Amino acid sequence: MGATKTDHFTDRQNQVATIAKALGHPARIAIIEHLLKVNACICSDIVEELPLAQPTVSQHLKELKNAGLIKGSIDGNSICYCIDESTVGLLSNYLLAVISGLNNRPECC
Numbered sequence: 001m002g003a004t005k006t007d008h009f010t011d012r013q014n015q016v017a018t019i020a021k022a023l024g025h026p027a028r029i030a031i032i033e034h035l036l037k038v039n040a041c042i043c044s045d046i047v048e049e050l051p052l053a054q055p056t057v058s059q060h061l062k063e064l065k066n067a068g069l070i071k072g073s074i075d076g077n078s079i080c081y082c083i084d085e086s087t088v089g090l091l092s093n094y095l096l097a098v099i100s101g102l103n104n105r106p107e108c109c
Contacts, residue, residue, distance in 0.1 A: 012090075012094070015068075015090065016090070016091065016094050018066075018067050018068075019067050019068070019069060019087065019090070019091050021067070022063050022064055022066070022067030022069055023067075023069070025060065025063075027050060027052060027056070027057075027060050028060050028063065028064055030049075030050055031046055031050070031057070031060055031061065031064060031070075032064070032069065032070075032083065034046060034049050034050075035070065035081060035082060035083050036083060039082060040080050040081060040082040041080065041081060042075065042078040042079065042080055042081070043057055043058055043061060043078065043079065043081070044078070046061070046081075061081060065081075067087070068084055068086075068087035069083070069084055069087050069088065070082065070083060070084055071083075071084045
């Protein structure tokens, strides 16, 4: 079996790309912002906050969870979601490195 395209990149590059892809939808940004505001909540709380159907919100939560941006713990019959600080920290460190790289180069372009 041949190598996939992701095999040609570092683990960090692949992880940042996965996170960026997960953040590539405004509903997911709204979910992250809501979780930042309330700290933790269940899917039905998010459904009340967004103009989306429950299955759509669940799919967006799944994408955010797969990317590691949120985590969920079982709370009775529901899953309580919150931000995964370690993944956000990885993204923050990446963006700070990009900004630092921009600040340390001569002006051009």
